[in-house]
Amino acid sequence: MSVRLIPGHLTSWKPWYYRALIPALQRLGPERSDSVLEALGRLVALSPRRARKITARLADAREGLEADWDLDTARNALAGNLARFSARDCLLSGLSDEAALSRFDVTGAEHLDAAIGRGKGLILLGAHFGGYLAAMHWLIRRRVPLRMMLQRPRHVSEELTRWFNRAGTPDDPDGEARHPQSAFFLRRSMPAGEGVLRVLRARSALLEGLAVLIHGDVAWDSRCARPGRLLGRPVRVESAWADLAVVTGSPVLPIFCEHRRGGRFGLTIDPPRFLAPGGQQDAVDRYLARLDAAIAAAPAEAISHLLWPTDRLDRVAPRPSWDRSQVPRIPNPEAATG
Template sequence: MTTSPSAPPSNRIALYRFLGPRFWPIWLGLGLVRAVNVLPLRAQLAVGRALGRLAHRFARRDKRIAAINIDMCLPGLSATERDELVREHFESLGCTLLETGLVWWASDARLRRLIQFEGEEHLQTALAKGRGALMLSAHFTTLEMGARALTLLGPTSVMYLTPSNPLIAELSRRNREKHTAQAVTSEQIRELLQNLKSNLPVWYAPDQRYTGKNSELVPFFGVPAASNVATSRLAKISGAPVLPYFPERRADNTGYTIVIHPPLADFPSGDPVADTRRFHELIEDHARRNPAQYLWTYKRFKRPDDDPYRRR
């Protein structure tokens, strides 16, 4: 049976502290997102893509990063195909902005009408073992929707990075707390393990650049990338099954498909680098299926001794 750990005090910051002029553009943007959320999903995504096309015209730095990443990861594309993928990616980012409103404010009933799960039985079988389930996800533009979707299947914990903007950080924390059994930061490893011990599924996306403890260079699309290889250690300590978990925005704009894969066999293998490479290959396969939805605007391959974004 799944049990929920008692959540620690939230240490909320009063929102009146964010009423200064520096936060006005964010409040204005959130007001727009909230207003658009009353529209049907097709209309919301149309607005999101329009915003993405507008951002594409002005976001020179992010366009450059996306183009470099795509060139490194998908070298078989022509220059025209790469430019088109960058444009489509910005449209996907615009959809992500408006989906934040659905993730934060939509009812469970509304989301159930929009989300279709594939492989839900794999999660139920994993939880029947009583050791929780480590839901191994990745940074696609549907990332936040995927995390919220998991809460529709029962009490869930999520691990997240704290946003740098303090207002966004506070609102994100409040809304994660509202929908999850517990939301833990990337520093709260003990809480993550306790949630697994309490037989909760834990949403976990360790695929971003990482240069701290448990960091190794692991190929990603054939390119060496500083990666977090701690997933193997977490699986070994907890005994929790590790299930790859990938959300995607459907091409017909009618909703989302969430794919829950079977638990990884022989995981951990005793070789954390090989285990991480195995996960990277799953991300690569999914990114090739939905290339516009992968997060290309992030400096995934930057390292202290090598910065391809500066050289190019």
């Protein structure tokens, strides 16, 4: 039996980063803290092993996307984003709503406002791109009536943690004591039927007028997955959002968030799309093409797609053919009521 001489929490970088460095950076203000994060990212990228990995992944992505970016420029920009990406939304913690929201340059907020104004549900389709956790932070600070069907993120701001714990409970800060957020979280390994229950809960939330955030780039080998291409490679991605859009008639609004200098974020909400029955595969293809375009325009924001150790683009092999009968049927409330 081996004995660990130094406790694991002391040898991991995460406690030091999130409990010591991030709180210290918050006291510097957004511009100075962002400069420190950029410098730290470039320092981390000097590791020969990491530098080789970044170069190889960027080269593969450039070929797969048929992009024309300069490899040295893209590598330098991605290195500068490494620590920014790891900071997640933590540097927004402790700010007032007004101060936090002022750090975002938002394009397309009118699409979200119009969709909410319908008084019906809507699907926000996110991705693990850029400041995706900061986008969640913006949504909860803006008091969007929201649930999130995704794996619960860790090492996030106090505000996001509190929302994850309280949304939909009697302690809900917005008074929405219905559809507890805890019942929407996904896990890679769930008991049989649990995934379907999440989808049915999302359907109920949409029919009651809530927004539901789902990530459309998650490699997933299940009946709720469909084939597609990302970064020039075949993938199978979780696509329950497309079935929910058809069944509930909810519009789909893709949402993207990029890091900007000075501790700012650029948030883009695309115009809504309504899916017709049978249009789910086309919708998945369109979304992945939209994500490809975002990565081609800003490869430094694609840290998760290029560097995450799960190597998610290769790990789930595509099936040779797509059998639509394998997609679980989501009950249509209109059909049920005649």
